[in-house]
Amino acid sequence: MTDETTSAFRRMKDLPSTHLLGTGTPMCSGCGGLQALHEIYDILGEKTVFVNAAGCMTLLSVYPFTPFRGSWLYTAMASAPAGAQGVRDALDILLEKKRIPPEDDLDVVVLTGDGSAYGMGLSATSGAMERDLDFLYICYDNEGYGNTGQQYSGATPHAAKTATSKGAHGFAGYKKDLFSIWAAHKPAYVATVIGSEPLDLARKIEKAKSMKGPRMIIALAPCPPGWDYDPKDSVEIGKLAVKSGVWPLKEYVDGEVVHTKLPHPRIPIEEYLQKQGRFAHLFTPRRDEALLAQLQAKVDAYWEGIE
Amino acid sequence: MSRRLLTGNAAAAWAARLARVDYIPAFPITPQTEIIESLANWIDNGEMAGRLVTLESEHSMLTAAGAAAATGVRVYSATSSQGLLYGMEMLYNVAGWRTPFVLTNVSRGLSAPITLEADHNDILAARDSGCLQIHCATCQEVLDSTLMAYRLAEDERVRLPVIVNMDGFYLSFTREPVLIPAASDVDAFLPPFDPENIAFRASAPASQAVAVLGGSPYSYFRYEMHLAAMQALEVYEEIATKFAEKFGRRHDAVEAYHCEDAEIVLVMMGSFATKARAAVDQLRAAGQAVGLLRPRLLRPFPAAHLQRLLAGKQGVVVIDQNLSMGKGGVLHAELASVLYGRKDAPPILTSFIGGLGGRDITAEEFFEMVKVTREAVASGNTPPPRLLYNRDELREVHKLQAIAHVEREELGKGGDKP
Ligand SMILES: Cc1ncc(C[n+]2csc(CCOP(=O)(O)OP(=O)(O)O)c2C)c(N)n1
Ligand code: SF4
Numbered sequence A: 001m002t003d004e005t006t007s008a009f010r011r012m013k014d015l016p017s018t019h020l021l022g023t024g025t026p027m028c029s030g031c032g033g034l035q036a037l038h039e040i041y042d043i044l045g046e047k048t049v050f051v052n053a054a055g056c057m058t059l060l061s062v063y064p065f066t067p068f069r070g071s072w073l074y075t076a077m078a079s080a081p082a083g084a085q086g087v088r089d090a091l092d093i094l095l096e097k098k099r100i101p102p103e104d105d106l107d108v109v110v111l112t113g114d115g116s117a118y119g120m121g122l123s124a125t126s127g128a129m130e131r132d133l134d135f136l137y138i139c140y141d142n143e144g145y146g147n148t149g150q151q152y153s154g155a156t157p158h159a160a161k162t163a164t165s166k167g168a169h170g171f172a173g174y175k176k177d178l179f180s181i182w183a184a185h186k187p188a189y190v191a192t193v194i195g196s197e198p199l200d201l202a203r204k205i206e207k208a209k210s211m212k213g214p215r216m217i218i219a220l221a222p223c224p225p226g227w228d229y230d231p232k233d234s235v236e237i238g239k240l241a242v243k244s245g246v247w248p249l250k251e252y253v254d255g256e257v258v259h260t261k262l263p264h265p266r267i268p269i270e271e272y273l274q275k276q277g278r279f280a281h282l283f284t285p286r287r288d289e290a291l292l293a294q295l296q297a298k299v300d301a302y303w304e305g306i307e
Numbered sequence B: 001m002s003r004r005l006l007t008g009n010a011a012a013a014w015a016a017r018l019a020r021v022d023y024i025p026a027f028p029i030t031p032q033t034e035i036i037e038s039l040a041n042w043i044d045n046g047e048m049a050g051r052l053v054t055l056e057s058e059h060s061m062l063t064a065a066g067a068a069a070a071t072g073v074r075v076y077s078a079t080s081s082q083g084l085l086y087g088m089e090m091l092y093n094v095a096g097w098r099t100p101f102v103l104t105n106v107s108r109g110l111s112a113p114i115t116l117e118a119d120h121n122d123i124l125a126a127r128d129s130g131c132l133q134i135h136c137a138t139c140q141e142v143l144d145s146t147l148m149a150y151r152l153a154e155d156e157r158v159r160l161p162v163i164v165n166m167d168g169f170y171l172s173f174t175r176e177p178v179l180i181p182a183a184s185d186v187d188a189f190l191p192p193f194d195p196e197n198i199a200f201r202a203s204a205p206a207s208q209a210v211a212v213l214g215g216s217p218y219s220y221f222r223y224e225m226h227l228a229a230m231q232a233l234e235v236y237e238e239i240a241t242k243f244a245e246k247f248g249r250r251h252d253a254v255e256a257y258h259c260e261d262a263e264i265v266l267v268m269m270g271s272f273a274t275k276a277r278a279a280v281d282q283l284r285a286a287g288q289a290v291g292l293l294r295p296r297l298l299r300p301f302p303a304a305h306l307q308r309l310l311a312g313k314q315g316v317v318v319i320d321q322n323l324s325m326g327k328g329g330v331l332h333a334e335l336a337s338v339l340y341g342r343k344d345a346p347p348i349l350t351s352f353i354g355g356l357g358g359r360d361i362t363a364e365e366f367f368e369m370v371k372v373t374r375e376a377v378a379s380g381n382t383p384p385p386r387l388l389y390n391r392d393e394l395r396e397v398h399k400l401q402a403i404a405h406v407e408r409e410e411l412g413k414g415g416d417k418p
Helices: A032-044 A056-060 A080-096 A114-120 A122-130 A178-184 A198-210 A231-243 A277-282 A289-303 B008-018 B033-045 B058-071 B081-086 B088-096 B121-125 B139-154 B183-189 B215-247 B273-285 B303-310 B330-339 B363-379 B391-412
Strands: A048-052 A071-074 A107-113 A135-141 A189-194 A214-220 A249-253 A256-261 B002-006 B023-026 B051-054 B076-079 B102-107 B132-135 B162-167 B176-180 B254-257 B264-267 B290-295 B297-299 B315-320 B348-353
Touching: A032 A056, A032 A107, A032 A135, A032 A189, A032 A198, A032 A214, A032 A231, A048 A080, A056 A107, A080 A107, A080 A122, A080 A135, A080 B023, A080 B051, A080 B058, A107 A114, A114 A122, A114 A135, A114 A178, A122 A135, A122 A178, A122 A214, A122 B058, A178 A189, A178 A214, A178 A249, A189 A198, A189 A231, A198 A214, A198 A249, A198 A256, A277 A289, B002 B008, B008 B033, B008 B102, B008 B139, B008 B162, B008 B176, B023 B033, B023 B058, B023 B076, B033 B051, B033 B076, B058 B076, B058 B081, B058 B088, B076 B081, B081 B088, B081 B102, B081 B121, B088 B215, B102 B121, B102 B139, B132 B139, B139 B162, B139 B176, B139 B183, B139 B215, B183 B215, B215 B297, B254 B273, B254 B303, B264 B273, B264 B303, B264 B363, B273 B290, B273 B363, B290 B303, B303 B330, B315 B330, B315 B363, B330 B348, B348 B363
Parallel strands: A048 A071, A048 A107, A107 A135, A135 A214, A189 A214, B023 B051, B076 B102, B102 B162, B132 B162, B264 B290, B264 B315, B315 B348
Antiparallel strands: A189 A249, A249 A256, B002 B176, B132 B297, B254 B290
């Protein structure tokens, strides 16, 4: 478990009550990614420079407005971690040569979607971890290429319908295990979070902020248009993802993986699935028992020996 | 100041060292590697203070270069050929970010087929990226142009990345005597990079490269870049003058050789122009009024210089070391576009494509090109563009094809190959 005793965030009421990130962004209502980003930014504070890759969040800053109090650099879809490398190295050079005072230093934060993180940007991320870059990577994982209309990405779960996997059985592949891929690089920190569990999220960001080196965060990001549900249900769907065990909340530190919230008892995965239009074909016109059983078995297999 | 035998690559490395670059993101590719290895050695030995980081690709390398320059340090990098293409998305980005840094490109032909040898299709693919381009013909020019490029890139009226180009093998690995200026003289010519308005600081948050919606802000920023690139011509002239005052060598936007009284003028870029120069000498000795123009800047395109230098000539021979498939030579098209419709434009503009993939251009071929152009002047008919390629070469390729054919036949007969 995360250090509940040492954390500044012991109870919900310890969380910041106002948001640092400005309002009026063009994100969809109920965007789980934006929810997570709000919470993360509140903990990180404004002494940050966000290095962004192409995705929904690119539209947070549209000339001449920005909801960020700190800095922002848009790069491209494949190389945001390399942008972070350039900014971090340059800040270090400037600090070393005393060309800027220590107070002017910034936390370098990469912000990308899953399409970039799981796919196109993976080699740049791997490189940054291998070079032990001192940065925080936030991937909001809406399980598809959201900005271009929710096509399948390397993060799309088995059987989900997307704009490019519309057949009767949805997406035939399986969600990549990015947590393990990242952890295999032995970075300083890897954690999964979700906006609907703000206390767990706050503790993890607090911990990540206190560390040096590559720190990696994957935030599952319920996405109303992409997952096809009413925006008002975002928080509930997020909670169901955790309760059903679909989205394990965990962290990797010093070579060990620790689960920070055990879904106990675990609710059936179909309670999570049936809320979303992208899985509707599992229930109508008739229940696809075989596929549902397969999906449940996969989750059960994951938790075997953990609970 | 000292005088040494340096390869083009070593000259580029020396320039980066003298420019006191802070940061060098790198990725290896032949024939650029010697540049980065030299810098790495100097940094390891403590002879140079920069920080070198090897990235996992040129795409990342250029992202890091732009991001570091945007944070306010002086950046240098180098690449070639496929590397330049792999980073192409970011070339457009870093230019759009208006971040100044210098990139050396060691020209090499593009795949496929894959080759290590030189031509200009790589660098010309970057023509519209917003990065400015300087093309060198000697190792001395590589060193000098790199120093000038920093002043150009960092000038407040410009603020764009500059690519300094040299030909792979012909310059990158050819040793020539190069004057290495004293560090103190370079310091006086090139003050430290100290951007006031661009940089990420806790005390002064900034947003860079944000999205725009609607064509109006997009057009505005793109046009600003265009104006800056155009402005760079004038700025370049100032820098060339300052450089000449300080170091006694002048590098104009267009190098003109025996042009004043020339009837026929050759136009070409890069190190092969030194062969053209020798051909001009020979033709002059034979009494022919021939000259040579070598644009050193391709972006911004020195249109006015070329218009002036070519005014009233009888014929122009454009030799392109590149091939735009389905069109022809890029330089030829560029030149035609600035000469068209001018009363004093030469009536004949011939086009030759040569030197692809490192293929040599011989003195006889230069003579032939001039002859063909003279005939065109006499007849008033411009001949179609021509690839410099001869019967012997074709025979050589046919021989290779015959060998391949025989091999295949033998394989068909169940030869000893797997
Ligand atoms: C090189 C490149 N290819 C394709 C695109 C088009 N594109 C823009 S955003 C996007 C989707 C990104 O998906 P993800 O990283 O999951 O972020 P999300 O859109 O879901 O926020 C794509 C494919 C691009 N910008 N750059
Ligand atoms: S498409 Fe999804 S991830 Fe993108 S802004 Fe909308 S809700 Fe958020």
